[in-house]
Amino acid sequence: xxxxxxxxxxxxxxxxxxxxxxxxxxxxxxxxxxxxxxxxxxxxxxxxxxxxxxxxxxxxxxxxxxxxxxxxxxxxxxxxxxxxxxxxxxxxxxxxxxxxxxxxxxxxxxxxxxxxxxxxxxxxxxxxxxxxx
Amino acid sequence: xxxxxxxxxxxxxxxxxxxxxxxxxxxxxxxxxxxxxxxxxxxxxxxxxxxxxxxxxxxxxxxxxxxxxxxxxxxxxxxxxxxxxxxxxxxxxxxxxxxxxxxxxxxxxxxxxxxxxxxxxxxxxxxxxxxxxxxxxxxxxxxxxxxxxxxxxxxxxxxxxxxxxxxxxxxxxxxxxxxxxxxxxxxxxxxxxxxxxxxxxxxxxxxxxxxxxxxxxxxxxxxxxxxxxxxxxxxxxxxxxxxxxxxxxxxxxxxxxxxxxxxxxxxxxxxxxxxxxxxxxxxxxxxxxxxxxxxxxxxxxxxxxxxxxxxxxxxxxxxxxxxxxxxxxxxxxxxxxxxxxxxxxxxxxxxxxxxxxxxxxxxxxxxxxxxxxxxxxxxxxxxxxxxxxxxxxxxxxxxxxxxxxxxxxxxxxxxxxxxxxxxxxxxxxxxxxxxxxx
Ligand code: SF4
Numbered sequence: 001x002x003x004x005x006x007x008x009x010x011x012x013x014x015x016x017x018x019x020x021x022x023x024x025x026x027x028x029x030x031x032x033x034x035x036x037x038x039x040x041x042x043x044x045x046x047x048x049x050x051x052x053x054x055x056x057x058x059x060x061x062x063x064x065x066x067x068x069x070x071x072x073x074x075x076x077x078x079x080x081x082x083x084x085x086x087x088x089x090x091x092x093x094x095x096x097x098x099x100x101x102x103x104x105x106x107x108x109x110x111x112x113x114x115x116x117x118x119x120x121x122x123x124x125x126x127x128x129x130x131x132x133x
Numbered sequence: 134x135x136x137x138x139x140x141x142x143x144x145x146x147x148x149x150x151x152x153x154x155x156x157x158x159x160x161x162x163x164x165x166x167x168x169x170x171x172x173x174x175x176x177x178x179x180x181x182x183x184x185x186x187x188x189x190x191x192x193x194x195x196x197x198x199x200x201x202x203x204x205x206x207x208x209x210x211x212x213x214x215x216x217x218x219x220x221x222x223x224x225x226x227x228x229x230x231x232x233x234x235x236x237x238x239x240x241x242x243x244x245x246x247x248x249x250x251x252x253x254x255x256x257x258x259x260x261x262x263x264x265x266x267x268x269x270x271x272x273x274x275x276x277x278x279x280x281x282x283x284x285x286x287x288x289x290x291x292x293x294x295x296x297x298x299x300x301x302x303x304x305x306x307x308x309x310x311x312x313x314x315x316x317x318x319x320x321x322x323x324x325x326x327x328x329x330x331x332x333x334x335x336x337x338x339x340x341x342x343x344x345x346x347x348x349x350x351x352x353x354x355x356x357x358x359x360x361x362x363x364x365x366x367x368x369x370x371x372x373x374x375x376x377x378x379x380x381x382x383x384x385x386x387x388x389x390x391x392x393x394x395x396x397x398x399x400x401x402x403x404x405x406x407x408x409x410x411x412x413x414x415x416x417x418x419x420x421x422x423x424x425x426x427x428x429x430x431x432x433x434x435x436x437x438x439x440x441x442x443x444x445x446x447x448x449x450x451x452x453x454x455x456x457x458x459x460x461x462x463x464x465x466x467x468x469x470x471x472x473x474x475x476x477x478x479x480x481x482x483x484x485x486x487x488x489x490x491x492x493x494x495x496x497x498x499x500x501x502x503x504x505x506x507x508x509x510x511x512x513x514x515x516x517x518x519x520x521x522x523x524x525x526x527x528x529x530x531x532x533x534x535x536x537x538x539x540x541x542x543x544x545x546x547x548x549x550x551x552x553x554x555x556x557x558x559x560x561x562x563x564x565x566x567x568x569x570x571x
Contacts, residue, residue: 007341009324011391012293012426017173021145021180024484025506061488072289072327078341080325085484085491085508093487096399099257099446099462101487103395105342121484125508126197128488129495 004046006038006079008058008106010087020084024121033084034118036110037070042077048112055113056081056090058106063089063124064116079108085121089128135165142540143174144228144523147425147533148294148301150174155543164524164544171295178524180505181544187506187518188547199516204551204559207500207517211476212563214498215244218474220450224463225480225502227251227427230528230540233553234429234436237478240561243568245450247472249463250433251426251480252445258394259423260434260444261458262403269410271386271420272534273300278307280420282382284320286406287344287392288424291328297424302388303332309383318378322347323392335375340366345398348405351376355412380416390424425533427480428523432531467493475499475513478553479522483508502556519553520546528554 019032036056043050050069055062056079063086070080081087083103092102119127127133141153155178156166164182167175190207191199215221223246226234241248252260276283283302290297298304303314310316321333324341339347343365350364354376360369379385387410393402406421413419425431434444441447443456446463459465463482466472467490475494483491484507494512501513510516520526523540530540546552551559 009341009392009396011289014172014292014295017145017293018176020484021173021176023180023183023505024481024508025511070325072325072330075325075338078324083485085488088484088486088491089488091487093464093468093489095459095462095465096397097459098261098399099253099458099465100395100399101254101464101490102397103254104392105396121508122506122511125483125488125491125512129492129512 002047003109003111004042006042006108006110007077008056008079008081008090008108009104010081010083010091013082016082016084027120029084030118030120033082033121034065034086035068035081036065037072037080038067038110039070039073039076039078041074042079043067043069046110046112053113053116053118054110055116056108056110058090058092058108060092061089064113064118066118067110079110085125089124134159138541138543140541141543142523142530142538143170143177144428144521144530144540145174145177146294146428147431148297149428149530149532149538150296150300151538157544162544173295181521181524186504186547187516188550190515190517193514204556207515208556208559208563210515211500211517211560212567214474214500215240215246215476215560216564216567218244218498220472221246221474221476222249222463222466222472223247223476223478224249224482225251225478226433227430227480228522229429229479229553230522230530231429231432231436232528233478233522233557234433235440236554236557236561238436238440240557240564241449243564245452246476247450247461247466248437248447250437250445251430252434253462253464254485255391255426255430256394256423257445257458257462258400259403261400262407265400266404266407268407269414269420270422270534272536273532276386277301277305277310279309279384280386281310281317282320282379282385283317284322284379284385284387285329285333286322286387286389287396288388288390289323289327289329290388290424291332293390293426294424302386318382320375320378335378337367337371337375342396342398344393344396344402345405347372348402348409351379352409352412355380355416379413379419382417385413385417385419387419387421388424389421422534429530431533431535432529432537435531435535464490473497477509477513478502481507481509483512502553517556518550519556520550522553526552
């Protein structure tokens with residue numbers, strides 16, 4: 001199946017902020033942060049519609065999120081996952097002696113994962129901690 | 134009849150808006166409406182009222198489920214965990230008051246803990262740069278009244294600090310800026326066409342991670358030295374034009390965010406941004422300010438600074454304060470397995486640390502003090518719900534420009550729920566007993 005290499009950055013969105021304050025155990029938080037914003041041209045390259053679940057894999061981990069069309073683009077080649085446990089499943093934890101993990105500029109690979117569900121934040125973190133996901 | 138509480142502080146982001154109006158029911162128990170807050174601030178106040186809110190501490194059971202326990206048991210578990218640990222990590226401190234931070238530091242000193250705040254994953258690299266090269270800064274009030282060149286570098290206030298632009302940086306009419314945004318030129322540097330970039334006069338869509346080059350290029354342009362055709366994806370002419378815009382202002386400010394602190398080069402990006410600010414002062418007045426995220430992460434740095442001399446990643450395990458980001462910082466400690474207990478208050482590392490660090494927290498004795506259910510609370514051995522600072526209890530907080538503002542209480546916490554300060558004070562007293570007055 002098609003795979004696409006992208007450069008990942010993470011950060012805040014207002015939906016992330018609102019949903020986080022509304023409760024991280026809620027569906028709204030998954031909808032706000034369990035996503036990957038991709039440029040329309042990259043969605044095309046991958047051959048998927050927006051709204052398709054995709055598996056994002058980096059050297060440091062892997063996670064399933066929903067691919068959506070970037071609203072703050074165009075930014076071909078760049079992908080954006082709002083800060084949260086989904087993004088943090090794949091970011092580069094190395095701090096290079098600064099204390100700061102490398103949350104931005106993470107090489108990732110994206111592939112369609114139509115039949116895999118996007119887990120809620122709590123499920124995701126608990127499963128990862130138990131070594132199940 | 135409902136009553137209105139005015140001049141309420143919003144305890145969400147570092148903008149620390151102080152003009153909220155909250156409508157409270159007559160008995161002072163229920164929040165009915167909120168004016169002036171942005172969507173995030175309003176949600177924060179409203180969620181405090183959620184019926185499903187956890188009101189008693191919960192202890193993790195062997196099967197992973199949680200069982201309600203009393204605050205007494207929670208105090209006992211926390212005190213014993215910290216007492217027994219050789220090198221506990223006490224992390225968070227950014228969503229609470231300076232008063233609570235101070236009690237937390239007293240405990241940390243007693244048990245020989247490492248105290249770290251959320252700067253470690255947001256502006257820690259800024260703090261390192263400031264220690265290296267200093268910082269010419271100012272207050273948000275000065276920006277409102279004077280600034281006519283506004284640069285947002287690697288930050289997106291439309292999303293992260295929604296009222297920043299309307300209260301201070303772009304739209305307000307100030308003393309020398311009486312035409313509001315007509316007086317100002319806004320430059321945004323961001324690899325995406327962010328909503329902030331869409332409002333700007335100039336957008337530099339820098340190649341991701343190449344901020345250092347672009348900062349250097351602006352410094353070269355200021356010196357009228359030759360530049361290559363493009364730098365970091367930006368054509369030479371645009372760089373020269375940007376440098377002219379910056380120079381020609383009467384008062385400029387660079388706001389910067391995670392785009393530069395979290396990308397590779399990290400603290401060196403900030404060094405360079407500060408040096409650009411210094412260079413610009415050859416031509417006009419320029420300042421620079423970090424867009425701090427949590428409403429009181431600045432306060433945590435302040436309190437740690439005046440108590441121990443360092444703003445984050447303070448290691449007290451040897452009986453004196455040490456500071457060495459990369460060694461005494463949370464993620465490095467967790468990844469290397471150097472701590473043997475984790476206490477979290479006023480932050481959610483479960484959601485905001487890389488998963489490899491989160492796994493380590495789940496393996497250790499751990500306490501999470503947080504009004505919300507969060508990924509951290511759901512992997513910690515003990516979750517202690519507390520009152521919301523700035524909603525149900527007052528306390529001192531520092532805005533992103535280091536101005537202290539007293540947060541207000543608008544409603545009572547649910548019956549029997551302790552505040553951060555009350556819980557910490559009880560843990561501290563119990564530790565005194567355990568240590569036999571040592
Ligand atoms: S801008 Fe920040 S401080 Fe102001 S209301 Fe919004 S979240 Fe609260």
